[in-house]
Amino acid sequence: MTNNVGTILEGLNPEQSRAVQCIEGPVLIVAGAGSGKTRVLTRRIAYILAQGAARPSEILALTFTKKAAGEMKERIASLVGGDCARWLWMGTFHSIFIRFLREYSDFLGYPKNFTIYDTSDSVSAIKNCIKELQLDDKVYKPKEVLSRISIAKNNLVTASAYAANTNAITRDTQARKPRICDIYALYTKKCKASGVMDFDDILLQMNILLRDNPQALENIAAHFRYILVDEYQDTNYAQYIILKKLAYAHHNICVVGDDSQSIYAFRGAKIENILNFKKDYPQCSIFRLEENYRSTRTIVSAANSLIAHNTGRIRKECFSSGDKGDKIALVRAFTEQEEALLIAGGIQRILRDSGAQYRDFAVLYRTNAQSRSIEEALRRRNLPYLVYSGNAFFERAEVKDMMAYFKLVVNNNDDEAFRRIVNKPARGIGGTTLAAVSDIASAQGVSLFQAALQHPKLKAFTDMILTLSALEQTMEGQELAVKIAEVSGLYAYYKSDTSIEGLSRTANVEELLNSVAQYAEELEEGEPCRLDMYLENVSLLSNVDVSDDEDGANKIALMTVHSAKGLEFPYVFIAGLEENLFPSGGMMASPSDIEEERRLFYVAITRAKKNVSLSYADTRMRNGRHESNPVSRFVREIDDIYLDHPLPKERMEQQRPFSFTPRAERPAERFAPRDNTAVKRAPVQTKPEIIDPDFVPSPISELKVGRRVEHNRFGAGLITEITGTFPDLKAKISFDDYGEKYIMLKYAKLRIEK
Secondary structure, three states, X not given: OHHHHHHHHOOOOHHHHHHXXXXXXXXXXXXXXXXXXXXXXXXXXXXHHHOOOOOHHHEEEEXXXXXXXXXXXXXXXXXXXXXXXXXXXXXXXXXXXXXXHHHOXXXXXXXXXXXXXXXXXXXXXXXXHHHHOOOOOOOOOHHHHXXXXXXXXXXXXXXXXXXXXXXXXXXXXXXXOOOHHHHHHHHHHHHHHHOEEEHHHHHHHHHXXXXXXXXXXXXXXXXXXXXXXXXXXXXXXXXXXXXXXXXXXXXXXXXXXXXXXXXXXXXXXXXXXXXXXXXXXXXXXXXXXXXXXXXXXXXXXXXXXXXXXXXXXXXXXXXXXXXXXOOEEEEEEOOHHHHHHHHHHHHHHHHHHHOOOHHHEEEEEOOHHHHHHHHHXXXXXXXXXXXXXXXXXXXXXXXXXXXXXXXXXXXXXXXXXXXXXXXXXXXXXXXXXXXXXXXXXXXXXXXXXXXXXXXXXXXHHHHHHHHHHHHOOOOOHHHHHHHHHHHOOHHHHHHOOOOHHHHHHHHHHHHHHHHHHHHHHHOOOOOOOOHHHHHHHHHOOOOOOOOOOOOOOOOEEEEEHHHHOOXXXXXXXXXXXXXXEOOEOHHHOOHHHHHHHHHHHHHHHOOEEEEEEEEEEOOEEEOOXXXXXXXXXXXXXXXXXXXOOOOOHHHHHHOOOOOOOOHHHOHHHHHOOOOOOOOOOOOOOOOOOOOOOOOOOOOHHHOOOOOEEEEOOXXXXXXXXXXXXXXXXXXXXXXXXXXXXXXXXXXXXXXEOO
């Protein structure tokens, strides 16, 4: 026991060691970027086991990605043995909670084998609801409606509660979308009838279970003596409530996170969860992991100087004991095309001078659209790259077709799966037949498949699905997947296409079947491979768990900053550092939005181990127009001593978008490609600024749709839309010279045009 404990604590710094050994009561571990939080979490679990404080099955460890859970479990197994580690309840929030939801599915009114909609399934289902309600999908855009419903669910607002919420209905009415409550209600009804949950339902239904079933709450909460949560700053309100309920029995909850890396507010994450942990648990112990083992001293200090501008944060001062490292490069370009060429040139130079590999580089940007010019520049120089876009493989049409067959075999009532493959490959089932089936389903309140059983033209299809469904109880998952591919005719259909595209589609279907086999190989010894569990596993994969790097090649990584969280690279290039791009929304954003954007930039900088390069362009094409925005305020917030070429003082003070320095003086010139490739410059139309020291804004009450207004920077424009509720009103204004912009009225200064 003593030797084992010594091994567990070996190599930890004093604060890490204290955090590992404090196992009783609530604990908050504030873990700065690169501070070894995974090591602390895994050692802490191993320490609990070594002390005999709990059995493995009494420990619940929650993460946000399957990859993180897998890595932690492997590390724990190396310390306490695989036979011990295998009994830990360790996984993502959703994968763990699904186990409870299946156990209590009857109470919730769902079948045990309920399936899970991915985002595209949900969007398709919403689209069908909009059509059934005879609404205009150009007004009720399916993705926007789904986003609104998702926010409601993450705040534990059910469809009935939403319809009864006066503020929500008023907000939707002002946005000219008063029927969202009806879409939400119909979508909920259809999901339940189909025996499916979407991703947000897993958290919503878990809360309903713990709220309405006291025995379930007692059984689950009493079972776990220790609860550990990774990336606590990313939890939303629903997760927060679940954790509070589960921790009430033993109070041994340990959360690990970094408020400075809370960047998912748009998904419902609440930074207040980590900021208020001390209020929720007054007796909690707090440990600060401040030593960064990833980055140079310059990178860590620069990141500190940036994040210090946020007011809503937990006090900590990160430091590095590593090399001082190079100063952060600040690169100014004329256009986004030149910016991309300078980035490519910078990568080439480092490759030549340092012996680095392509995989050592990452180019990060705020929005996906920015990758185009960077991709073009890298292709010009024959530099291999990979654009990371999450679950790209599982979004391919042929893969979704095959997955839909899997889903319908497992759950015959899955309407979206039925719609997708009832006539694929073609079976002569047209719109008239499907309309008749849909009418039967609506009239009888049954699923499309149950309605199809009553239609003679669909007998061959329904018989095939029922035959395959019967095999699910006796046939291993990988064998059944192959059987479905053959019997459905889908594999033969794709294989019959000998074009290059057809061969690619066939290869993707084969890769999907390989994926089922690989899943079977990764199961614990003796655990059967079931197709329904494979589907659940795929449904819960995050962007981090699935990359599109199928051949594992040595390539430069291109991704948004959000996608880069949790990753690290020796060399990081951060592009597009201009107001209104990064930070998104710029001067029109609220203070809390700006703090979130600053945290996002902090995450970008702290991905780098050795070197960071920041770049911005004086003019950029956006929405078909050339836009000019000042350099990002975040660049100015980094202490000058960490930048190789700090911004000139006059530029910092005036922030004029076109105050160009002569080309010979531009710091970006140092990064120009050696072949002196000509950069085509876009024509620029200089637009005058309004500079009026006596500008007095009009009261918000006077600002109405249809009125012309003036802004002290953007000039004159027409208010075309006002949404939200006071005091959070947002106006869409079509400016004469700057196009459409969304403006928060409580922060903007507008006056009625004179």
